[in-house]
Amino acid sequence: MKQWAKYEDTLEILRSTIKPWSNVQKVAITQALDRYIAVDIVAKDNYPSRELSAMDGYAFKWSQNLSELNLTTDLPAGTDKGLVINENECIKTFTGSLMSEGTDTLIPVENVEINGNKILIKKQVPKGFAVREIGESYKKGEILIKKGAKLGYAEIALLAELGEFHVSVFIRPRVAILATGSEIKDLGEALENPAQIRSSNHIALAMMMQKMGAEPIVCEIVRDKKELVQEAIVNALKSADVLITTGGVSMGDYDFVKAALKDNFNIIIDGAGIKPGRHIKVATSGDKYIFALPGFPYSAMVMCVLYVRVLLNAWFGVSEPKLTAILDEDYTKRSPFLEFTAVNLSVRDGKIYANLDGKKLGSSAIVNNLTNEAALLIVPKETEFIAKGEVVEILRMV
Amino acid sequence: MKQWAKYEDTLEILRSTIKPWSNVQKVAITQALDRYIAVDIVAKDNYPSRELSAMDGYAFKWSQNLSELNLTTDLPAGTDKGLVINENECIKTFTGSLMSEGTDTLIPVENVEINGNKILIKKQVPKGFAVREIGESYKKGEILIKKGAKLGYAEIALLAELGEFHVSVFIRPRVAILATGSEIKDLGEALENPAQIRSSNHIALAMMMQKMGAEPIVCEIVRDKKELVQEAIVNALKSADVLITTGGVSMGDYDFVKAALKDNFNIIIDGAGIKPGRHIKVATSGDKYIFALPGFPYSAMVMCVLYVRVLLNAWFGVSEPKLTAILDEDYTKRSPFLEFTAVNLSVRDGKIYANLDGKKLGSSAIVNNLTNEAALLIVPKETEFIAKGEVVEILRMV
Known part of the structure; x- marks a missing residue:
């Protein structure tokens, strides 16, 4: 039996390889909504400067x-x-x-x-x-916006008040998205037989990259042919800082992503003891990263948060959106792994509750388990059962 | 002394005037992130349709x-x-x-x-x-996305899986933003004397409209001249569904927005007993709305949430983002009004705490009280003091 690496250990490996992202550009403040600022903004004067x-x-x-x-x-x-x-x-x-x-x-x-x-x-x-009073809003020298902050409406209003037109933000990393699989077809393509399905991964990941502050580059879907997969990976990497692939990493004869990574790149993570997504592979190519995610869409979306976001957030200096909640029903774990399970969050009397209303049991293919702003319940490896009312860890999706 | 209307009563008045927003357009699903869907999405078949x-x-x-x-x-x-x-x-x-x-x-x-x-x-x-299993993800006839839902990455992935290319979403209402005031200057304009400041309202409100699902149209800043203000209001309304003005509504000789509304439009709300923003005025012009917000930027941003968002959310079928939290410090109210005070939210042990760390006392001009994703603590009119540990009502900003 394969010994699966601990999730935290794989994150350590990933983090140890990350160099600072120092790519910065100027954008007009009206174009800067939701961008990550690359400098501290310091008050040059008291505001107001007169009574x-x-x-x-x-x-x-x-x-x-x-x-x-x-x-x-x-x-x-x-x-x-x-x-x-x-x-x-x-x-x-x-x-x-x-x-x-x-x-x-x-x-x-x-x-x-x-x-x-x-x-x-x-x-x-x-x-x-x-x-x-003079300096009622802020005093000269005060740090008003910290490097790495996500620019919301109020930060941008503040930049306007300060008279800043152009603001330094981190350039969005370019993330190529390459869905693989002979069974998946792109929107607009005809389905040729009942074994074929629509690809959702490439579109889901593109939307997630937008939300995470990256620039998605959606590649053509590639069939399960060894040479095609290899070529597509090499091509996609040319114009991207990061490549995300989906599919082709598990135990099958047609899992050519696995082979392509092994032959051509430096694999730094080769599986992790988690559910979903234990066949994750992460490789580097110079300063570039390749995240080979499983093909099932629930797995792919969760793994994007568990690995790709860690890289992006490290580059932007943002911490992972972890929180705690109170479980609103009993939960029995079904796997021997660290589990990430889709839950709904709601608030009552100042407390955050997590429940599984409407979440379907089944494979890791169920896209609709992540709709309605689902978050992830983190169930540790050793835990078999969590009783209603216990405090649990939650990771937000995007 | 003026008798100020109750906030809830003014909302009732506003809501009673709102007709359904039935303006719908098709957009490619890859362009539909964060848009409000205008139809129910129903599964046309079981998914998967075969084992x-x-x-x-x-x-x-x-x-x-x-x-x-x-x-x-x-x-x-x-x-x-x-x-x-x-x-x-x-x-x-x-x-x-x-x-x-x-x-x-x-x-x-x-x-x-x-x-x-x-x-x-x-x-x-x-x-x-x-x-x-057949139908593991969803069964034929199941409602997968409800009309009015905001389309996130997972909803869009689901639309891709369903083979939908074009999705019906609500057209973004066009919201013209007209900042008034002889003391405010636009970005790039020279400040001529120490009495002049940079306008932040027009930019703040434009960003807020983007976040709220509307299409902002930023108008030229207009000086405190009666004819100019009147003309600017009439012009701005021509190409917008909603007009937001800032400034010109309080007790001064140069408050020409007030005069322009009184002379030309049907005022439905004329002040409210709240802090900040009690000089709010809302008028209608046919099916169009005019929200005349105060000029101080903190007031304007809060009032945008308290009134303009109510209209937009009613149009989209979205409820206001109210929640509860536990106050993490004593709070003494300073006004006799219903108060909306900027607070920070954080989570510990499954509980949401609200505190005022870094929030500055002073006028309603302090933009930086709303940075860092501040939310609003709702302090009822009758309340004079809230003790640390009490459960309080919170309204999210955008």
Whole structure:
């Protein structure tokens, strides 16, 4: 019997080979959504750099029990008139306007009555009211976005506020996707007999690469012919940083991916004691990686997360999306391996629950076990049974 | 004092006006990631439609204590030879191959020894072993993807498996984004004085619209001039289903958005008793909507989630992403309103915790309070204090 390597050991091997991904490009911030930033963004100045009004009202110098102010002029937002104020005077000041020299407080329009040029204070405010302090948002030198962060709407808004047009992000690694198998046909191709099925792997993996921040390159599906498979692998590697293959790695006479890797590349991982996907192979070719995933689509999608994402996340400096949850039903493991089982997550009373509602038992071919944002329940090798209510480890898919 | 409407009441008003969004288009499944599907996807057939092998091995008709089989031929995946088997015979059969007529079980290659044409069974398997049953993945008539679902990698893989090339999705509503304010300048424009700042709202909202499944149309920033604001609103509405404006809705003399809405449109929501954003206004123009959000960016981004997303989600048939969490520190409310406060979420031992680490006190201008995937803590109007450990309501941003 084959001795299967431990998953964690295979990850160690993979991680030990990974060199930093230093490929960086500039993109317009409006094109940078969901990209990984390649630099720290540091505040070059305090923001705001001057005191600003946070409401519409009257700027004045606060003193105890002030009941009346003389209105001098107004100061619309965006205007700098270099105004200076004397005691008992005020300037009509709007949301976002500069606080003028000598003022320290804003009394909102709602709190006053107006009598000609007199502003009568009907409701006092504390000193400093409705003033945006210098550096309220951030101080000069503060790290605002850390290298490796995924740029969401708020990070991009912040870059706009900072006046950054072009931002440095990691270039998306190019990931070639090569589905193999004489039984699989591409979309649009005729199925010639009932033994043939539609390939979903190449499309699933392309979508996953998009979600993981890589650039997918979908290759032509290749039949189970030794020379064709070898040639396709070599060709696909030419224009890619990473190659993912599916199929051709198990125990059959037509598993030519296995043979092609053995003959031409440096295999660093040759199987792992996990379910699904124990026939995984990972090889290197210079700085490039080849992930040979099983052909069953559930296996292929899970293994993409368990191995390919580890590489991409290491390159981007992102940690794996592991969390914990409470199992909402009893679970009996069916294999002697470390298992990754599709579950649904839901939240009740601040707790995350995992259940298997709608998940089908069967082979590793069941694509629909991963729909509806399924996550993976991690069941350790030694575990045979998990009782409802126990805390379990969960790995998010993409 | 103005009587502020309850948030829930304003949502009721908004929801009561919403007509179904029936605008549908076909897109290639590879272009459909994160789109909302406009139809139910129903299995037209069982899948698989024939019994298939789940491993590499020998297909045979199972009987008790069988120890030896005669190998007749092999059947590679993708091939249909119309093979039929007799008792004590077997066919070499590969992962994904058809199970031939008369066979019901697959014995894996690992379990046998080969002696010429004799297959010697070293380790028995139960009847039906390693066979993918008809309909294992899904049965004819099963609903596989529900109308309104967001298409993830697995849904798209499933569509590929089903042989669907074009899928019906909801057309992205066009959302025009019009930032107003004489103090705000677009990226690339020179700041003329220290009272001017960079606009982040138009870019933040454009990114949020992308994330929410809408198509943003960013308009030119418009200064606080009555005629300019009016004209910009009318123009922006021409090519959009929804218009979001920022700024110009509070109590100031230059708040011309307010005036433009009052003069020209049917205001359905005029303020709400919430913090931030109580000056929100929502108007309709035929079937079109105008959301007039405050100018402070934190307010604008939060209000986009609290109102604009409600419309979009109603159109797509999606529910609001509310959840519960456990507050990880004491919280004292500072306003008399229903509050939405930026928090960080984290998971420990199957529980979701919310904390305010790194969140800055101050005005509603602080963009960086929403970075790092911040969510919103919902603090009810009546609540003044929440103790560490209490279960709280949370609304996700985008």
